[in-house]
Amino acid sequence: MNSIPIVPQTVNEPVLSYAPGSPERALLKEALARMSGEEIEIPLIIGGREVRTGNMEAQTMPHNHGHVLARYHKAGPNEVRQAIDAAMEAWKEWSRWPWEDRLAVFQRAADLLATRWRPILNAATMLGQGKNAYQAEIDSACEFIDFLRWNTNFAQQIYREQPFSGPGMWNRLDHRPLEGFVYAVTPFNFTAIAGNLPSAPAMLGNVAVWKPAQTAVYSGYYIMKLLEEAGLPPGVINFIPGDPIPMTDVILNDRNLAGIHFTGSTAVFQTIWRTVGEKIGSYRSYPRLVGETGGKDFIVAHASADPLALSTAIVRGGFEYQGQKCSAASRLYIPESLWPTVREQTLGMLDKVRVGDPADFRNFMGAVIDRKAYDKITGYIKHAHEADDVEVIAGGTYDDSTGYFIQPTLVQVQNSAYQLMCEEVFGPVVSLYVYPDAQWEDTLRIVDKSTPYALTGAVFATDRAALLQADRELRNAAGNYYVNDKPTGAVVGQQPFGGARASGTNDKAGSILNMLRWISPRTIKETFAPAHSFEYPFMGEK
Known part of the structure; x- marks a missing residue:
């Protein structure tokens, strides 16, 4: 197809009010009643397959810790290795997909979330993570939708970035994905972050092994099902909840580790950074370390x-x-x-x-x-x-x-x-x-x-x-x-988020700066009329 695609125009998702009598309020109330009345079983998702280990743990409501929402299977070292293998297998095809086809998957996910999936993911965030309706709406609906849409826009900007070509040549940049897999470690407090950390690298052709917080497996599972319905191929993102220390140990010892996308505590991120540094000679390439950590x-x-x-x-x-x-x-x-x-x-x-x-x-x-x-x-x-x-x-x-x-x-x-x-x-x-x-x-x-x-x-x-x-x-x-405003409420595309010092690498989620961390550019120079002699004009006289 001879065309240069342009992603749909990006605007921030409007925040719904949930005022009494509004249709969104009724839909959310219905989802809360239905989902709180059922207990689901959550498997691992590796290479598109549901994997059940039998080693299970319950996720309960923070506001009613006797109420079990879900029982989830936990990954062990074998399942982590399976997830890495599945990611690397998916990389062979996914990294070669036309960029517009990759981005279309996430644009579809955004539209699904803006409509039919909105009350589902908001209810999951309220029940499992204790957010009120407004806090869930600005997080698991609007911010996640914004990440999905704005990041496709930023990806397009990256692909458009090309060098100058002098006479007789054509210079190009091939914005390749990283050679390996990205380890996404996500927190409990923002469903949008849980969705963004594995999906942002995936938009650029990367694959991910995703460990959600154990207190947010419930909403994480619904994110995974949303992405599957949007057409995400098997193995591009692998969902493996479990105990973080043994899982991370397997990850950090794999030579195909290409990057870490992390949100969590400063102490944990510093431990990960230290371990990667100690093992730096064992990796195929230098892993990209991107982390947002603590704050005061x-x-x-x-x-x-x-x-x-x-x-x-x-x-x-x-x-x-x-x-x-x-x-x-x-x-x-x-x-x-x-x-x-x-x-x-x-x-x-x-x-x-x-x-x-x-x-x-x-x-x-x-x-x-x-x-x-x-x-x-x-x-x-x-x-x-x-x-x-x-x-x-x-x-x-x-x-x-x-x-x-x-x-x-x-x-x-x-x-x-x-x-x-x-x-x-x-x-x-x-x-x-x-x-x-x-x-x-x-x-x-x-x-x-x-x-x-x-x-x-x-x-x-x-x-x-x-x-x-x-x-x-x-x-x-x-x-x-x-x-003259509170220090919370950063909006994707408007206030790119991240801090420095002990608060992280400041790679600014919600901007092109973060997306640039997940590419490995290749410069291509094509010469139309190559030289036929090794001699230069200055060599004509002694």
Whole structure:
């Protein structure tokens, strides 16, 4: 076919409201009732085949940990090797598909998700990961759809990138996939990330071995079934939930490892990086390491800040999805002159926050993801209750009798170096430090140096000079930096996401920068009239 395809025009998926009486609300309610009333069995999917190992584990609802949603089979070393073999076999064909045919698979997946699959994946995310309807909609529907559509656009831009050709020659770039497989390790907190990490490399002709978080196998399975219905060939993405340490050990010892696409903890990613470095001579090529890891995200306010906008950002940025976002506001720096007003407004909002079952649409917050998270977060709260010069001014209570529920907790500290101002909590606990207005510059330096992370951050001010000063001092403190807005809610194609320092490699999911990591360009020079003599003109005289 003699044509140069153009992918469909890309726009961000509209966020549905789920307001009372809306059709999307009715569809989601129906899906929640139906899916919560059944217990499914989830196999591995290797080379397009369902594999059952008999080594099974249950996934329960965070808000009702006695309710089993699914029992899933776990991969062992043999199944991991089978998945690698299946991926490498699929690579032979998939890497040679015309790029427009590959991208069409993911465009179809986006359209399926925007319609018939929308209530299914949203319900799975609400039931299995504890998100409310709005948080699920912006994640498992809109953001995942945006990844699927925008990444096809970015892939097309890459393929269009070609070099200049001088006289008598034609220079070309062959944007090859990596030679091997990509290991995708995905988190529980964003269904969109779970879908994006294996699918973004696959768009460019790569193949993937995908290990979903054990607390998000339920939604991960539905992602896999969505991609299969969209026409993804067997073996291109292999779905293998299981225990991470033995699985990763097999992966990192395989010579065909070509890349790792990771979202998770800083400590785990650093361990993976260290292991790859130790084994670097055993791989076919240098593996691409792409990771988004921890964060200790900040809001810092100047005395000129709008108090109501600041208070709203604290509640939304700190407590949406129980503070279990990589980008969630976790530490606040507020000037003395604003604190009385901000305190009153923030506490007033928190008094109205309902915590409970996400199927009850009146609830703003649900439960934290599992027992391990609950114990860690409540440990920080207990320490805050007992510590000197620390005051729990909101929340501070919790109950795990039915679900892993923790009330939104706001803690005021007298020491800006207190552990809650420096360590990642990953839960609904926000700490704040009130500083003298005259110490604005010093406070900016404290914000920059208090943690090893640099993921997201926000500054609130109406004084333009203060904003300029904050921008200079905090330039390296956050990969996603917000001015007069909460530090969460990055949109694909608009705010590419990722941080540096201990927060990751900053390869910016939701942009062409991430997609460029999954190609290995080959330069081709064709000469139309090649030379017939080795001699050059300068050799004519002694």
